[in-house]
Amino acid sequence: MRSCFVGRILFITGTGTGAGKTVLTALLLRHLRRKGRDALAVKPFCSGSRDDARLLQRLQKEDLTLAETNPFCFKLPLAPWVAAGMGRGPRISLRQALREIQRLGKRCEILLVEGSGGVLAPLGQHYAAAQIISHLRCETVIVTRNCLGAINHTLLTAKYLQSIGAKGLKIVMMSEKGPDLASHSNINAICELLPGIPVFSLPYLGGKASKLRGVKKSEKKVKKTLAQILGHDNL
Secondary structure, X not given: OOXXXXXXXXXXXXXXXXXXXXXXXXXXXXXXXXXXXOEEEEOOEEEOOOHHHHHHHHOOOOOOOHHHHOOEEEOOOOOHHHHHHOOOOOOOOHHHHHHHHHHHHOOOOEEEEEEEXXXXXXXXXXXXXXXXXXXXXXXXEEEEEEOOOHHHHHHHHHHHHHHOOOOOEEEEEEEOOOOOHHHHOHHHHHHHHOOOOOEEEEOOOOOOOOOHHHHHHHHHHOHHHHHHHHOHHHO
């Protein structure tokens, strides 16, 4: 039986577009559901394409429709607030966004919320993912590409979230197909520069990592790391 209260919420944000948020969210969702957990995933905002939301919906198709998985979509591949200002999408208030997330949070034990872009990408008037995280008071996973530039981008994101009081921060570094010199030192550097924030690493999962078959295959390879990210002892 589904719970009547808002359960555990994990917000998956990133250092920017293309960091690997959808792949990680899909892997976590697949892992939780395969373990029998009552988990759902939502991507409230999509711009330009709903492919990310379609992937998540296919992993939970017996429980959520595409419209529930992605309630707010915008035709242009721009930040939602920018797209709405150009008349190519609805104007969504912070209250509306929170209401949709909390509504789904009441239907499951664990809700994964995938953000759009980085924590300060404008989603609506006067708010971004950072404000959603602050209001939800939820755990937050920061996804970043493990390559040159990761240290700066990760520090900016993590320190900003810390400045607004975000709790339960974790960092997941997504490996690249062709690792550069920085990829070998980034993890240790970030661990030293952000003491107290757990840092995890996922290997390069191939060109089809964002496809349904790829998610199912990859989840088995990295299930131990996914369990550590989720902190199964606390589920």
